Amino acid sequence: MDQIIECVPNFSEGNQPETIRQITEVIQSVNQVRLIDVDAGQATNRTVVTFVGPPEAVCEAAFLAVRKAAQLIDMRKHQGAHPRFGATDVLPLVPVKGISMEETASLARQLAQRIGEELQIPVYCYENAALEEKRRNLADCRSGEYEGLSQKLSDPDWQPDFGPARFDEKVARSGATAVSARNFLVAYNINLNTTSTRWANAIAFDLREKGRVKREGGTLTGKPLKNNQGEPLFEPGLLKGVKGIGWYIEEYGIAQLSFNITDITRTTIHQTFEAACQRAEIRGLRVTGSQLVGVVPLQAMLDAGRYFLHKQKRSAGVSDEALIKIAVKSLGLDELGPFDPKKKIIEYLIEDKDARPLINSSVSQFVENTASESPAPGGGSVSACMGAMGAALGSMVANLSAHKRGWEAQWETFAQWAEKGKTFQDQLLRLVDEDTRAFNAILSAFQLPKSTDQEKQDRRTAIQKATRYAIEVPLKVMELSYQSMEVMKPWPKQVTLAPFPMPAWALLQPGRR
Template identity: 40%
Template structure:
């Protein structure tokens, strides 16, 4: 990030301008030029006459970026001239703040209040707080509630006592309207494309959205808001959906239901689109759905993403680039650490240096990940060929958990080298009086427990591979049995390394119950790991 900070807030301001390139670019520049902010995505839509911007930054920078963008919009957008098919009430219609990493919802509430306070003072415009920032009562908690009546109805609405703005003047500002800001969880803005009319799209929207057609006739899905509109420049209509909790209603659930209803209406759905960014987890939920539904064998992340793009038709209007649309890829949170990214030579030579890290923990994680990788290779070498058709089903069930174990063990190579940092930070805390000494001691104990969690996680994950190695030893390609033997020895070596690291940190923990429970667990894992390694070797030898 531009600021180098790991504390990240996402801001997704929606401006009421989607046609004039010079205005869209000017707002982009204001965000991009704000120190500490990184502009990730700009998505103008001419029919809606609206542009959605997505940028991230630390809690201080993100507010500055939003204020800078709003100032530009204030000078260039006049709501008296605005027309578009998306509901709106202001030049900067809505400006949510969303926690991404190492920040809380409370941090984002503070961001929204700081933004509201500054904008009202600097531009003299009204602002409303919504979602988690709302303080005005349940009748004005959600965006649709506040935006009801839109810009055209704001003049009469804003003077009512129950609609007094949270910030700024309680009067209509014709050129601006009003802005809604607040803190909310990650929301997915999702549109399903329909070869039909606006009215038909809205009919489907009413069927799927939580509100439905009213209190007595709710829609099918929880945490879904939806309306129908035309995309005149594209020659189709859209069911415009906000998924406010993608775990409650995943993307694929909304899409499949739209397809089903459209089919009953003799209408065609022609793909869909995601506006803004989408969490990787949401894409993986849809991938798992289609993999299970169609009995597919797909285990690599990039292949799962491609499956979702194809099944949902996410590139039907414009190319869906995962690197630009999936938030973890945009902010680099899926990037490998420095050790994993280094060459084999550099990694080994760094272990062989005078530095204390990387050490035995990182080496153990590397060896264990190699063990699971070798087992994965044996599974793949025993799958997909005519001679192995009889065991295809067995291999499918075996390869996936081994591949997942490999993917989860690799990051531990880096995380082990930093696992002790919390304890070292605690050592530096002041301890000149009893209160400071108590805080320092508690922090040291928490630091030690965190340092234990990493090698303990290594042991648990490596240990989970054994049942699958047994299957490979009995059914796998005979030509790969030597690789399986190395795999078994590597996994056990990784377990032993994790065991040693747990014990050395456990010595400093004063919580006797915790010490007893952890010691019992790791000793059991180590003993079983040795037995399992021996068992694999014996099974292999019987087949050779």
């Protein structure tokens, strides 16, 4: 797939598995769409569904899901802890690969128009799909929630962008839907050792970007301060791009901080967690763990793992699996239930394992494939594998040195070299299968038809293109393997290991390990 988008609809039903099953079935019925997560909450009476695929297919699946939800969910009977105003409450599209935010926003508006016209559901476009600046914020679009929807639809300033501006029997049942194009949003809940919603809200207001209402005298009981337009003034919170509230979850018997991190390049998961720990401690509370709702990008988990290892003065030049494990334990992501990276990290969910048959094979299988009659894998793939092994050995020495008793003062230097070695290792591993794909592309080009002059020309062009790439890949293997030697170069000349005079590579000698 050259272009991939994600869709994360939130449906106002979390207690009827059969309803959710029917909605997700229509999503899965669309070719090329992959359902990657279904997260139902009983207390919130809300289910977050995540699916990905090419833009046209995802938009079709989203439309079918909205139609099915409107048929199955009656908003007149809905009760839940989470703000909502429709059966399909929100419907965001997220660019994942090969597509810009502007293109995604255009798709969102087209989808919103189709929902409004064909399903006769009021639709508000927010964030990057917003048609008016005042509608960028979801909270503004959803203000009043379902109970205030009748009044909202009659307000000339809040007519829907698409669909009917009336609260008839059909709309009373379906409610309204908010459609957007946005950056990757992480829904993240932090668990507290209290049942107090008041304390949870106090911490959430400390942290969220919007902050809390300013009051006279700077006290919590003072009169709210307002601007000239009569609107409340806010004291900004600590974290940019974070929205949040506190609530009590009867299912777990605890209060939680419920956050939407709208831009994890500005505020990370681990920064949010650490800030919550600090603000909880001020109030005599303790954070006991946290919970990711839906899926999360791999990079966010790797960054968290590196952060907590560095905090421990440990090297982060370790495997992705090890980084994820330390992130899960440090954030307490497994407190309320198992955290399965294969089901919670988006890259793992959409990964095509067949695209990397060599590095996913056993060592013996790789050797046997190399020795077989097939011309691939060949020297390029084997060289890339050996290059990755060499870089890994350099990282191993750096990791051992970083945690060596007596060398604590230089742990950071060793850790930096270990992480650099891991970078070379990852790049070379990717080239193991890439070299084989490049060679197979040449074979495919030679098999193209050559009956007409045009076919002959197309075949020559394809052969030239494939041959050039088949040269570029092993050249890249050579370059990376050579560059990776800079990780080995400092040992032992450029690193002082006082008070121990032995070089780092001495750790690998018999009896020293």
